[in-house]
Amino acid sequence: MWANPNSSGLTRIKRFGPLTWWVARPHHPQPQFTTANLQTATVIDGKSIAEEIRSGIDKEVRRMKESIRKVPGLAVILVGERRDSQTYVRNKIKACEEVGIKSIVTEFADGCTEDEVLNALSNYNQDSSINGILVQLPLPQHLDEGKILDAVSLEKDVDGFHPLNIGNLAMRGREPLFIPCTPKGCIELLIRSGVEIMGKNAVVIGRSNIVGLPTSLLLQRHHATVSIVHALTKNPEQITSEADIVIAAAGVANLVRGSWLKPGAVVLDVGTCPVDDPSCEYGYRLMGDVCYEEAMRLASVITPVPGGVGPMTVAMLLSNTLDSAKRAYGFT
Amino acid sequence: MWANPNSSGLTRIKRFGPLTWWVARPHHPQPQFTTANLQTATVIDGKSIAEEIRSGIDKEVRRMKESIRKVPGLAVILVGERRDSQTYVRNKIKACEEVGIKSIVTEFADGCTEDEVLNALSNYNQDSSINGILVQLPLPQHLDEGKILDAVSLEKDVDGFHPLNIGNLAMRGREPLFIPCTPKGCIELLIRSGVEIMGKNAVVIGRSNIVGLPTSLLLQRHHATVSIVHALTKNPEQITSEADIVIAAAGVANLVRGSWLKPGAVVLDVGTCPVDDPSCEYGYRLMGDVCYEEAMRLASVITPVPGGVGPMTVAMLLSNTLDSAKRAYGFT
Numbered sequence: 001m002w003a004n005p006n007s008s009g010l011t012r013i014k015r016f017g018p019l020t021w022w023v024a025r026p027h028h029p030q031p032q033f034t035t036a037n038l039q040t041a042t043v044i045d046g047k048s049i050a051e052e053i054r055s056g057i058d059k060e061v062r063r064m065k066e067s068i069r070k071v072p073g074l075a076v077i078l079v080g081e082r083r084d085s086q087t088y089v090r091n092k093i094k095a096c097e098e099v100g101i102k103s104i105v106t107e108f109a110d111g112c113t114e115d116e117v118l119n120a121l122s123n124y125n126q127d128s129s130i131n132g133i134l135v136q137l138p139l140p141q142h143l144d145e146g147k148i149l150d151a152v153s154l155e156k157d158v159d160g161f162h163p164l165n166i167g168n169l170a171m172r173g174r175e176p177l178f179i180p181c182t183p184k185g186c187i188e189l190l191i192r193s194g195v196e197i198m199g200k201n202a203v204v205i206g207r208s209n210i211v212g213l214p215t216s217l218l219l220q221r222h223h224a225t226v227s228i229v230h231a232l233t234k235n236p237e238q239i240t241s242e243a244d245i246v247i248a249a250a251g252v253a254n255l256v257r258g259s260w261l262k263p264g265a266v267v268l269d270v271g272t273c274p275v276d277d278p279s280c281e282y283g284y285r286l287m288g289d290v291c292y293e294e295a296m297r298l299a300s301v302i303t304p305v306p307g308g309v310g311p312m313t314v315a316m317l318l319s320n321t322l323d324s325a326k327r328a329y330g331f332t
Numbered sequence: 333m334w335a336n337p338n339s340s341g342l343t344r345i346k347r348f349g350p351l352t353w354w355v356a357r358p359h360h361p362q363p364q365f366t367t368a369n370l371q372t373a374t375v376i377d378g379k380s381i382a383e384e385i386r387s388g389i390d391k392e393v394r395r396m397k398e399s400i401r402k403v404p405g406l407a408v409i410l411v412g413e414r415r416d417s418q419t420y421v422r423n424k425i426k427a428c429e430e431v432g433i434k435s436i437v438t439e440f441a442d443g444c445t446e447d448e449v450l451n452a453l454s455n456y457n458q459d460s461s462i463n464g465i466l467v468q469l470p471l472p473q474h475l476d477e478g479k480i481l482d483a484v485s486l487e488k489d490v491d492g493f494h495p496l497n498i499g500n501l502a503m504r505g506r507e508p509l510f511i512p513c514t515p516k517g518c519i520e521l522l523i524r525s526g527v528e529i530m531g532k533n534a535v536v537i538g539r540s541n542i543v544g545l546p547t548s549l550l551l552q553r554h555h556a557t558v559s560i561v562h563a564l565t566k567n568p569e570q571i572t573s574e575a576d577i578v579i580a581a582a583g584v585a586n587l588v589r590g591s592w593l594k595p596g597a598v599v600l601d602v603g604t605c606p607v608d609d610p611s612c613e614y615g616y617r618l619m620g621d622v623c624y625e626e627a628m629r630l631a632s633v634i635t636p637v638p639g640g641v642g643p644m645t646v647a648m649l650l651s652n653t654l655d656s657a658k659r660a661y662g663f664t
Contacts, residue, residue: 145505146505162499163496163499163500163503163506164499166498166499166502166503167495167498167500167502168495168499170499170549171495172539172541173477174495199566201566201567207552209504213502220539220560223564225560225561225564225565225566225568225571226559227557227558227560228552228558230555232531232555232557234532234533234557236557239533239557
């Protein structure tokens with residue numbers, strides 16, 4: 001189904017009936033890149049923008065505390081022993097502490113029952129000191145993710161993954177209570193980098209419920225012309241190469257090569273694939289979906305991995321939790 | 333914002349701040365069409381396919397009646413005196429009668445209150461003989477469309493316009509209770525015409541909540557690569573001309589010219605614009621979004637207006653109402 005698997009750097013693997021999946025292949029520099037194209041993209045410093053946002057949230061939390069003696073509260077439910085999930089949760093909790101948001105984590109063993117998780121959710125739904133509830137994904141296979149996410153109170157769904165929130169995000173004339181954190185972070189980066197979205201051709205690579213789908217819906221709200229490229233797209237390189245804005249969220253290291261990009265494109269890289277690297281502390285490092293060196297020579301603006309979109313996701317979670325608390329307490 | 337307003341046959345009109353609207357212009361044949369391109373598209377007979385579907389529904393309703401002594405029930409709420417809305421409602425009621433679905437209409441005057449409509453809805457929500465509730469759109473300006481549509485019981489939302497239905501349509505791994513009728517009819521036409529959707533480049537023109545948006549979501553569920561073109565798209569002609577499947581739902585007569593189409597494209601025309609025509613019985617006739625004569629020479633498959641997508645919308649409404657009744661009565 002790939003027009004030219006060799007040049008795209010991918011192998012197609014067939015699984016689950018008609019569906020195919022992207023699989024990363026080793027990175028071989030592409031011959032068409034010569035010293036002739038030496039444009040260097042402006043690198044968006046996501047870490048510093050996120051810090052700025054967190055500093056603003058910190059001030060707002062203080063103002064709330066001084067004014068009404070309340071602080072926002074975030075509850076996190078973590079199931080199982082996935083190391084990456086544990087790291088993500090730890091980072092979120094640390095970020096809450098830094099801005100004065102109260103946080104609490106309920107951990108369950110891998111083999112817990114659905115009812116145990118639903119009970120914990122129900123308690124947090126009723127707890128008026130909790131303004132945001134987050135279920136760390138992915139959940140173990142034996143738990144019904146849809147059923148569990150549906151049980152999060154809409155008013156506390158700070159991840160924005162409830163289908164009613166997604167429906168309201170998709171529909172014109174409606175407003176979701178929360179916008180999912182990573183897509184919201186992407187748009188924030190675009191706006192703060194002075195990138196106009198309205199009328200631009202945007203390509204979203206990947207169609208996950210947590211990034212690709214809500215990002216495409218949010219770009220449409222900002223009046224971009226959006227195309228959604230996925231593993232079954234026959235000519236992803238060609239479609240992507242016509243985009244003014246590329247948001248890569250396939251989760252495949254080095255998927256997007258230089259040849260996929262129009263010169264001057266704005267490139268946001270949401271991918272964070274762990275790849276083995278013995279020289280790193282933990283034996284691996286995170287790589288994005290975009291072949292950074294190649295993209296640097298073509299893009300006008302680009303986010304690095306790490307330090308691009310990633311820090312914004314946590315900042316937007318704090319922002320959603322603060323907004324939820326303001327709404328709950330009628331604090332403006 | 334249009335690359336070349338003259339060749340696209342459109343005038344741009346600025347209204348409501350940054351938004352622009354498509355306005356149809358008189359139809360001038362394009363010079364690039366010569367006798368050299370005389371391909372003739374296969375015309376999808378939507379009327380006959382819809383009749384076939386209705387005949388199947390008729391049989392199912394009889395089987396239900398004989399087996400459990402129940403028939404599906406549809407309630408329609410019509411507000412105001414719009415002639416087009418009255419015609420649509422009359423057609424739906426007639427279609428119900430023909431297949432044995434019980435139907436009931438509650439009409440309100442233009443100046444009715446929101447509470448009157450909400451009360452009627454509430455009664456239908458509670459009435460176990462009613463399996464589908466339909467609020468004919470558009471509603472008069474003074475009524476809150478979102479609030480009224482949200483009040484339709486999810487289990488009876490046969491139009492599929494509730495944001496929870498739209499959210500479940502958008503998200504992978506979830507199933508909406510109902511798929512909006514026109515988008516469902518479009519996919520049905522494609523499938524019955526032997527058009528493969530998976531992996532194809534599809535362009536949806538227009539992003540209304542009732543057609544464009546759900547059609548784009550549904551095409552994605554069928555694994556097409558979807559681009560959504562709208563009034564703020566800078567190069568709609570170019571993007572559309574790369575599509576294998578074009579679904580035009582902008583509501584602008586003759587928007588899609590031959591030059592917008594790739595030879596061999598599949599073209600579904602959802603537009604129904606009334607244009608003055610003294611030779612017609614009512615002084616006007618319905619025109620599609622697609623310039624039919626030009627498209628006929630390029631497309632491989634095309635729907636006419638009228639007689640294409642239109643009849644399918646009503647057939648899908650009957651189908652959704654039947655499905656709802658089967659679900660309510662546990663009838664398989």
